[in-house]
Amino acid sequence: MAGRWQRAADVALALVVLLVAIAEIWVPFESRAGTGDPGWSTLQVLILALALCWRRTQPLPAVIVAGFAMITFHAAGVAYLLFNGQLVPLLLLTFAVARYGRGRDPYLGGLFVGGTMLLGDFTIPELGSASEMIFHWGALGLTYVLGTWQRLTAHRAEQARDRAVAAEARAVAAVLEERTRIARELHDVVAHAVTQMVVTAGAAEGMAETPEAVRRSLATIRQTGSGALTEMRRVVTMLRDADEAASRAPQPGLAALESLVADARATGLPISFEVTGQPRDLPAGLDLTAFRVVQEALTNAQRHARAVTEVAVRLDFTDQEVSIEVHDDGTACPGTGGTGHGLIGMRERVLLYGGKLRTGPRPDRGFAVEVALPLEAG
Structure with missing residues (x-):
């Protein structure tokens, strides 16, 4: 047109x-x-x-x-x-x-x-004549310069559009990649829950003579099955590559944070770790999400910051939510921007559980990752 x-x-x-x-x-x-x-x-x-x-x-x-x-x-x-x-x-x-x-x-x-x-x-x-030559050469020169300027301006605008399209394509690919990884991990959580249900049901069969024990087993099956269905509903809301085989290795949770922090300290990262509030057992998927947020935040601090003197990791449990804060006081390393998959993965995980994520530079120095994950009513 x-x-x-x-x-x-x-x-x-x-x-x-x-x-x-x-x-x-x-x-x-x-x-x-x-x-x-x-x-x-x-x-x-x-x-x-x-x-x-x-x-x-x-x-x-x-x-x-x-x-x-x-x-x-x-x-x-x-x-x-x-x-x-x-x-x-x-x-x-x-x-x-x-x-x-x-x-x-x-x-x-x-x-x-x-x-x-x-x-x-x-x-x-x-x-x-001199006046005629000045006129027509001046007019032609000015016209040529104006056309050249517009061509170069249009070329730069086209390059900027191409870069924007390429960046958007990379962002979309990163989102799909992260969602696929999240889905595989949630698949493991659901598979573990279903396995637990089967084992518990088998144990209940051997307790037919003890009604109270059977009731406890059935309650465990109900709770585990309900949690598995919740995680499954989250999985099916995302488009996934069904051909990739999911690893059946157990997925970590907040219980593994001490080990994660110790490993990061061993690399020379100065970390302080604090837990406030009353810790409580979290649903498996939510537990995994909280662990991955801390893991990714520490990875970013290791890869993309220099002159770090402190990385503060803080967990706060309330009746309504668990909040996670990871603050460092380093400065950004030039040339370590990476692909942005880490922050994209955090956002996808947190949004999946209806949480809130804030990332960005701190007012004085350093970088902050702050997450609030709502706790489901038990």
Whole structure:
């Protein structure tokens, strides 16, 4: 649609230039100079107008056709010297080759226009005066510079759009990758819950003579099954690659944080670890999410910060939520921006459980990761 409108605009512009040029020849206007034949001059301006129709799609051939038409008709002595019929089309074509030319075309077109004007200055007496040369060279130079500036500006804008599209594609791919990883881990949580249900049910079969024990076993099965269904509902809300085999290794939770912190300390990261409130058992999926948030935050501190003197890890349990804070006082390392998968993974996990995530630089120095995960009513 845009291409048709541009072609229509080019044809309309060429028609306007042609009509004004014909009037300049036949009325005539005061801008008509020199000697020539009205019929041949009309043919010349018709060729120039036709060249204007292709100024946007084929700017270099259009400039060449126009230049040859101007030189040959004047060399034959059959065309008037025209402002509206010759200089105006040449200015428009000069702008077009500088603006829309690709590769070497803008430079070849500029050289061709310059050569055409030099030849005209030497062969057409009316163009040889100092004032005339200053005028037409100044107008052509300014037009060429303006077209070049617009071409470079458009090129930079196109590159920026390409970079934005590529960044968006990378972000989408990262989200899909992280969601796939989360789904595999939740699959393990559900598989473990179902296994526990089967084992508990088998144990209940051997307690038929002890109703109270059976009731406790059935209650455990109900609670475990309810949790498994909840996790399954979360899994099926995300698109996943069903062909990837899920690892059956047990998934970690907050109980493994001490070990995680100890491992990070062993690498030289200065970590303080604090738990406030009344710790409580969390649903398996939520427990895994909390662990992964701390794990990713510590990984970011190791990879992307320098001059770290303290990394503070704090867990706070309330009746309504568990909050996680990981603050470091380091400065960002140049060239360690990474792919952004870590923060994307945090966001996906936290949103999956209806939580809130805030990440970003701290007011004074360092980086903060703060998460609030709501606790489901038991």
